[in-house]
Amino acid sequence: GAGVSQSPSNKVTEKGKDVELRCDPISGHTALYWYRQSLGQGLEFLIYFQGNSAPDKSGLPSDRFSAERTGGSVSTLTIQRTQQEDSAVYLCAGGLAGGPSTDTQYFGPGTRLTVL
Amino acid sequence: GENVEQHPSTLSVQEGDSAVIKCTYSDSASNYFPWYKQELGKRPQLIIDIRSNVGEKKDQRIAVTLNKTAKHFSLHITETQPEDSAVYFCAASGSTLGRLYFGRGTQLTVWP
Numbered sequence: 609g610a611g612v613s614q615s616p617s618n619k620v621t622e623k624g625k626d627v628e629l630r631c632d633p634i635s636g637h638t639a640l641y642w643y644r645q646s647l648g649q650g651l652e653f654l655i656y657f658q659g660n661s662a663p664d665k666s667g668l669p670s671d672r673f674s675a676e677r678t679g680g681s682v683s684t685l686t687i688q689r690t691q692q693e694d695s696a697v698y699l700c701a702g703g704l705a706g707g708p709s710t711d712t713q714y715f716g717p718g719t720r721l722t723v724l
Numbered sequence: 725g726e727n728v729e730q731h732p733s734t735l736s737v738q739e740g741d742s743a744v745i746k747c748t749y750s751d752s753a754s755n756y757f758p759w760y761k762q763e764l765g766k767r768p769q770l771i772i773d774i775r776s777n778v779g780e781k782k783d784q785r786i787a788v789t790l791n792k793t794a795k796h797f798s799l800h801i802t803e804t805q806p807e808d809s810a811v812y813f814c815a816a817s818g819s820t821l822g823r824l825y826f827g828r829g830t831q832l833t834v835w836p
Binding site: 639641649650651653656658663664699703711712713714715716717718 | 756758760766767768769770773813817820821822823824825826827828829
């Protein structure tokens with residue numbers, strides 16, 4: 609594909625409901641990252657995948673947050689029992705493993721989550 | 725892990741002036757330092773990066789300098805234009821393979 613895509617672009621949910629956010633990285637990008645960005649704030653790291661495994665999930669704020677990746681491609685971030693403080697833009701990024709451009713991350717457009 | 729500090733948090737300049745944003749990092753193992761630009765409502769986009777075997781890199785009006793001894797790196801934008809207005813994030817690679825550690829961002833405003 610042309611770039612990293614995320615869906616949905618916007619999600620409004622009620623407090624207590626579960627939500628799933630999806631990320632489609634650029635084909636061949638083995639590394640995948642999830643970040644959270646609250647309004648006017650910086651990039652808060654959530655989790656990092658290398659292939660289908662997650663060597664670093666230290667940024668997940670609570671056990672309500674989980675993520676998985678299948679086939680070394682699509683990833684889903686799940687938030688259970690959403691709270692109002694979960695409202696933010698969730699950004700996904702992908703990158704290559706190995707080669708001169710290792711560590712460069714290419715971001716998706718984000719999913720804006722609003723919890724009422 | 726790595727800790728990246730970024731200053732200033734906001735920066736206002738007149739069109740045509742230069743802008744400088746500075747970052748420091750803590751992990752001497754960091755060897756990759758990208759800069760991202762995020763316009764309002766848009767995704768962060770890589771504008772320039774530098775690796776630890778290089779002290780300076782330039783791309784048209786944008787340059788990045790790296791001082792590994794002092795553990796700091798800077799973004800320089802010359803001849804600023806209103807379209808340079810955005811939030812700029814610095815990052816460092818740290819010692820965890822694949823991770824980037826981001827600064828908190830600088831809101832740059834260029835007044836016409």
